[in-house]
Amino acid sequence: MLRFAIAGGGLGGLTLARILHRHDIDAVVYEREASRSARAQGGMLDLHPESGQQALDDAGLTGRFRSEARPEGEEHRILDPAGRTLVHHTPQPGSFSGRPEIDRSALRDLLLDSLPGDAVAWQHRLVAATPRPDGGFGLTFDGGHRADCDVLIGADGARSVVRSLLTDTRLSSVATLVELSISDPDRRHPDLAELVGPGNLWCIGVNQILAAQRLGDGSIRVGISLPPDARHMDAYRSKRALLDMFDGWAPGLTALIEAGGPPNPRRIEAMPTGTRWAHRPGITLIGDAAHLMPPVGEGANQAMLDAAELAAEIAANPTDPDSAIQNYEEAMFARIHPIAEMSARVQAMMLSSSAADQVVRFFTPRPTESASAD
Template sequence: MRTRIAIAGGGLGGLTLARILHQHGIAAVVYDREASRSARPQGGALDLHPESGQLALAEAGLAGRFRSKARPDGEEHRILDPTGRTLVHHEPQPGSFSGRPEIDRSALRDLLLDSLPDDTVAWRHRLVAATPRPDEGWDLTFQDGRRTSCDILIGADGARSVVRSLLVDVHLSYVATLVELNIEDVDQRHPNLAELVGPGNLWCVGVNQILAAQRLGDGSLRVGISLRAEDQPLDTYRSRQALLDVFAGWNPRLTALIEAAEGGPTPRLIETMPIGTRWASRPGVTLVGDAAHLMPPVGEGANQAMLDAAELASRLAANPADPNAAIRTYEESMFSRIHPIAEMSARVQAMMLSPTAAEDIVRFFTRPTEPARAE
């Protein structure tokens, strides 16, 4: 009998998993809560690491398509202080894919979606409950009341995963506030800001706060403001003037990134799972990505989610007669791999929003081997 695999969540981890399973001739259905692939913006760009994200795409047979969409010049990054003084300016080798080329999240997600059979993703399916069946497997219930069942359930459903509750009870910790803004058509409308940011990433680092901007492939800028976790309600940061007040005294050339943004600011909490989270393996269910190991957004989240997917898919393909053994082997390997990465990510997050952030970040980025940048 064919094993029915359900993947909850159509993000990068879930889609990579579905694609690699498809490469091995294993069918899976991805249940996603969105109405369609274009229902909401997918965020900014990310740098895919050779040892994780790029490796997963190679396993998926998509390395060539990735190169056609990626932007090696997006690796360029500039770090300034609040006066506008340049602290670090890293320029990658022109046209080289040997490092961590940037790709827009939307482009990467479309690349994965286009590689799957049309009926792989079931849109408008927000999972709200999963209950064990008497004969093994799971009954799935969606928000609109629809139901289905599966033999294996894989949670790729993000920070507030429904599937996670079947395996472990965790408390998410609030570690920072991120406020996002967008500037469209920056080259034509704001050439000074286009020059300031360049083709990649800009970080303006102050005391306990960062004003960042990232160039996307469509010619827009994604502006991100990182602030320490505090008691201020999120709605405080829906006002552009409130954000300008936060950066009072900074060089106006930098705060112009806030003034030029279209629409209102979008604030959100940055939360993390406890480092070292594990669970006792349970037949027919497991997790990948943020559902398994939610970390601060310092460059590892999407990369590790995609590597999770590649490793789980390869285990399932190698042992089709005993998928539960494949899941156990994947989980033990994933726990060992993620622990040091989660520790590093927590250290980077704390360093970025500290009184000595500028000095620490310069030291960090000028080490012989550059670590991950923020997504």
Template sequence: MRIAIVGGGLGGLTLARILHRHGIDAVVYEREENRSARSQGGMLDLHPESGQHALAAAGLDGRFRAEARPEGEEHRILDPAGRTLVHHVPRPGTFTGRPEIDRGVLRDLLLDSLPAGTVVWRHRLAEATTRRGGGYELTFDGGYRAGCDVLIGADGARSVVRPLLTGVSLSYVCTLVELTITDAGRRHPEIADLVGPGNLWCVGTDRILAAQRLGDGGIRVGITSRDPDLGRCRTTRALLDTFGGWDARLTALIAAADDTPVTRRVETMPIGTRWEHRPGITLIGDAAHLMPPVGEGANQAMLDAAELAAALAADPTGAIPAYETAMFARIGPIAEMSGRVQAMMLSPTAADEIVRFFGAGVAPGSRRGSRPGETMAS
């Protein structure tokens, strides 16, 4: 049984690792040049029931604990004037919640756990077609071809594998602009103090300015808006011009950025998306259920991988339909919740709704001893 996994993100790598533990070989085709070709993004909080569960199935929970940052769960929410609406502080040193880990560190952990040659770099899938007699033919940029008996699309939002199963269209949700502040503690100590060791959100009208403290001392800054014109801001100066009236301590997050703004169009698949089962092919992660970025995407991708790997190890013949039935049932409520949270975060009354949702009656400036909810910045 030749298994091809298209996409070397967290879902695809988790799947390859767990299959390897079951003695099942797979090849991961990844479009990037190498593991260091680009930044993997900010922090990710791994949930016990999904991301952490998958790492336990992969035999990597101990290494995860060695690399994770429980203090990264600290979460502050401010208004445009700089007033604190909610401040959550985790219990020091505890792993009972959703400890944060840098996405790049987690990806490296998974890559290092795989046998040499499992990941084939510089292979961007151009087309996948069915073969006469069963299986699939993969054609990559440059003309290289490969065949497989089982094809698993872990290739993200704009999956090349997905059209073999469904012609679903993506819908625009918002625009995200990302920036980075390197070595913040030394170069910008006042900004580092504002952000703290975890997440900071500044919530305005149809605008969220978020920041994350990374394990290397840098800060990842993100600006989210439903206005697609935000993507036209190609410089920090242009971005600053859209934040008139905001407290200077907050806009300093933009002014201090070292790099050129990177814009991403955020899209989703319709809630409840399903497809008719086809032999030898399925999807995991964003390829299967693209949701708003409220902290569930990577966790669910890793859980998809764990459940599919377990099914393939137990019963290769019936694995894919069993996995898809369970995945569709699991993802439906999560996608609905993610949509509600996304709408709340960018609603005209976002600040009030966020205090109710995260603070449950917490007065401005107060603290909670248990984590109030999910973080969009993850």
């Protein structure tokens, strides 16, 4: 029996393992974290019907997804720096017809709970994969652990170790993101709880965005998006410095920064649009390892769809994984190219000098769409 190894226990890797398991194909997920609760998993995701939700359907998890998802999280407000509302989208109550939100941690737990207990090897950070003379790969993990596999799938994210075996593509910085968290806002900061509402809030200025979203536990995740900057990330760890960047904005908006916990800055990177690699037997990539894009709503969805499509190909060709991988790669390259181009355009638009006008046009339905906008 072929041994499948999946490097990375994020949403893509777990979705792949789950769908393979449904087809009685065993795979081991090697995950660098020590446990599912080792670190926070980030904010909310809106799962798209044609990608993320489709993958969960293939995984047999639609019912569980709907029990965890929050359709009300689709509410979306866009404000200007003075606090004036530019766009306010309110979803149909209780409807799953759009893109219901779900906490990333809840979605990951849902996938983990659907797998056998031994499907994930925790605390296994892949540091090297070496081709074996008779095919397959020898895997080396931090701490000296070793394993062998016949097929290796890199689902190991932006800094993928597996990617280096297929392409030397370089990442480029596309933005700076600073995140803060506000705990128990309903009791401690009721004005901010009302401002953010149950979904997403974007406050758009010139070359800067102050955003917030309500998570399933009631907390508020605040995100500050800025153009890419050569400065050291420590420059963004001061609340005073961040508030200075938003000087002149309505105090009711900058209160999101004041109420937040310690700022956590990081660089947002992307792979060049149109990245491909020559097929190589027994190895491929999914998700950010394959096509790291700006975070404008497609990354997790496409990673999960990658997983579903690759799993379907493997299930249809269980004794010929190379054909399965080739079929998957060609379809994935064709699918991702326009999505990556769109993501790059949206990212540039969001941090442009005329962002507010462009974003309002982008999110305002045309007259012929208004009847079905929700």
